Amino acid sequence: MAFRVVLIENEVTIKVKLNNLIVTKEGEDIWIPLDDISMIVLDNLSSMFSARLLCQLSEQGIGLMICNQKHLPTGYYSSYDNHSRASKVIGYQIEKSKEYYEQLWKDIVTVKIQNQSKAYLRLTSDQEGTRAIKEFSSEIINGDQSNREAHAAKVYFNLLMGTSFSRGNEDILLNSGLDYGYAVLRRYIARVCVGYGLNTQIGIHHKNEYNRFNLVDDLMEPLRPMIDIVAYESMKNEEYFTAEHRRQLVNILNMKILYRNKKMFVCNMIENYVEQFASLIMERCENIVFPDIDGFIVEELDGL
Structure with a gap:
């Protein structure tokens, strides 16, 4: 691999x-x-x-x-089509019911919020704030119709960066790092999804007709806190978004994480994670083991 x-x-x-x-x-x-x-x-x-x-x-x-x-x-x-049974996999994606996807989205959002609370604790040691973020994960209903994901994200970033922080503000340095890191993660997951015959336009929760990566945007949600940790730790006392910051964010994929009781590269964990999703959709397994941010190991690595 x-x-x-x-x-x-x-x-x-x-x-x-x-x-x-x-x-x-x-x-x-x-x-x-x-x-x-x-x-x-x-x-x-x-x-x-x-x-x-x-x-x-x-x-x-x-x-x-x-x-x-x-x-x-x-x-x-990336390759146009490197899976021999892509049409079969897409058929399974299309056939799944709205209720099926709503339950799956509930699971994804629950893990994302739990990982955000763990990332926040790791970065700040603030137990009270950690509990405030994690509490949202116990309030999610199918499809997250009450939008606990957005509420948790607001509390998470406001506690971490202050109440003036906004993800849409291009003048805030951290946003440059987050946008770059998320883009790298998004492209990598897209590559893996294609490799397993999944149609990235058929999302679980994201349904934008203009977005070719709806499924990718769904699957990456529990992984975003990895980017948050590296971006925050490397940029919190900086004035500019530098080549070293970009190198660190790309190298997240080369870092290690404990996943399914094995220490592996983050890029290999993503392949394992997406493979499980494809197996779940095709009814070859009963659940997905979502990545746990507690097992993420930040390492310094070099680029070319």
């Missing part, structure tokens, strides 16, 4: 040879086995690569995320 997420920040030439990715930087070649790579994040507009490389990446199910001149993820390239 591929486990490496490669971040390319410098002007390089990228090619493939003997089933290896070769990154040439200042005359030096860096060889990385393609079998080890799950996704490449290209954060340099001057880097050069070929159509042959794109073909090889799609054949091996390796995603390629492109960032613009502001270092923001703007595009994602």
